Amino acid sequence: MQAQYAQNNPAMMQNYSAQQIASQQRMYQMQIQNQALQFQSPNAPAAGRPMVGGVNAINNPQAAAMRHLHQSMAKPSNPESFLRGLQRFMMARGQQLDLNPIVSGRPIHLMQLYAAVMRLGGSKKLTAMNGWPTLAQQLQFPAMQYPTAAQEIRDVYLRNLAAYEQVWLSSQQKHVDPAQMGIQRPGDPSTIPQPMAPNKTMPQSFDLPPQLQAVTQPSLPQPNNVHSMPVNGFSMASQGKPIPKQQRPLGHQHRSSLSRPPEAASPNGQMAQFPPDVSVSGEKQSSPISARKPGVDFVSYRQPLEDPFKPTILPESAFHGPIVIDEAFQIGEEVMRLKPTVPTFGELGVIDIHALTMSIKSGIHAEMRVALDTLAQISSEPAVQLSLDNCEDLVETLVDCAEDQLDLLADNAAEVSDVMLLPSYEEIVRGCRQEMEMLLDVPEFGSLDYELDRAVDRLICITTLLRNFSFAESNFSLLSMPHVVKFMATVVRYLGTRNMLLRTHQNTLDFMKDAVIYLSNIAHTIHLPGKEEALSLLHFLLSFAPTPPSMGPDGIMFAPYDPSIHRYLPAAVDTLAKLLARDDPNRMYLKSIFSQENPLSPPNDLLTRSFAMSIAPIPEQTKGNVIALADVRKPFLMQGLLSAEILAGIADNELALLIATHLDHSGMAQRARAAEADLYCTAQSATVR
Structure with a gap:
């Protein structure tokens, strides 16, 4: 037939x-x-060698391709292919890519940067551990030579490679290792991975090797009623049975099943007919082959987390709760140090003293602030000594400006007494401690309280300038002028008669420290303008004396000197000794004050307190070796004994006898004689030399 x-x-x-x-x-x-x-x-298997568990590599080429892609993303080996893949990735995301970034004037390769970051654990780990300087050091950018290289490298990476790394990390989290999928039950159709549509290829966002691109080409699905084309070219109809395990080399079969020929011929010479539900054009993906058989155990590869989430909890603090004060303090210190409020002395350049003087005279707040800040920088510079003789009327301008601020403060402070009641130095220090432990109200900008606070700032800045200028001997004559001394005495009088003249205890302490150092430096050149100024300065100096007061219910009490508390007592004693040792009118004014004290106060109160402050430097017997302490306090002790001797000559016979009796009973007279003998021996040895 x-x-x-x-x-x-x-x-x-x-x-x-x-x-x-x-x-x-x-x-x-x-x-x-x-x-x-x-x-x-x-990575191909040897020809003719059967692959045990190799169903994963044959039936799931997409997983192998993605694994190769992830390896190439984690450890790039070809710079050109890496840059091409990165460029395509950024173009797909609609972002710009800088292929030739510059860091500190030097080019850096993106592949080298990416490999170095991944080797150190990724960008997030570097940011958390502050490892960008280490990375810059590894990339030959020393911190001493390139201080901004670490920040520039971080910016380059975040701009060009951070998204690329994030995609790779996301794919690593979602991707299941194909090696784990090789343990499958033979004959179970449910374990066969689902192929993609024939014309729908895997997205090629990155450059792959040619052989990997060939592997990633998907094959047609094999339904149960579709004739498949094996290697020998003849069709074989599957009857819904499990796929038998092949004994021939699987690699050869895999190569023949990767791509379909243009015409799938049947034995009768006609094209193979596909059912309507199979998409040949690739418009939609084919469905799974078949569900697993009933009665067959299903192996799940999803494992629960072994270690539960353990939150990191900071240890409780007994002082500030969960707030880490040490870290916040360091940050605040850095902000205060780096905040560009006032230029340094080296940044000022040429300084025009006349222009600064005119800025202070203008009364404009911004001009005054700039001028005062500039003068403060000049006066605090140890290498520069400003001579006020060559500065025209700078001192007069500063004093006039300070008096304007003082009038504004005095008008807005309540007067509490006609008699001067100046708080002691120890009370002011305790008030400062309380202010540091509480929250202070910040006044609204432009309000009266705001203007008063700024007036205090300007006043204290001027007193600080006078103190700094007083260290130069050439400025003694100008700073001891009567109008400067009157200004200081007026501030002291307002402090004793007004309630919180300088707004806070901290401001009051700043003024007291500036004023006592200023007076100690120039007291030997001061001619007191009048008795009122002498009384104000005497009350001011006595505020530094040790407390409690020397006149008590049990008689005269002399409080000891504590160097850790009475830090400015030496300057006060030095000022008192210089004022008393000065010729008239200084001694005349002070003697008149001691003889005509207020009848409401205890008798001879000012004289007794002055004498107690003068002998306070004498060491106590309980504090150790008297001679050794006297040798340490020698300059301070000499000035104290000098003022005590002058005050003893001013006192009347009754008071002098009372003081001498107390000194003998307390042993202070003996210690004073020992200290005086030591000072005498020291003076004699200095004369012999």
């Missing part, structure tokens, strides 16, 4: 033979090409 059919249809038989030969030739060529591609791939 076949011969008869061939005789009747010779042309058809000839056409059939030609088609069959052409189909076999095409299949043979495809086998040769796939075999050559597999031999070129470094």
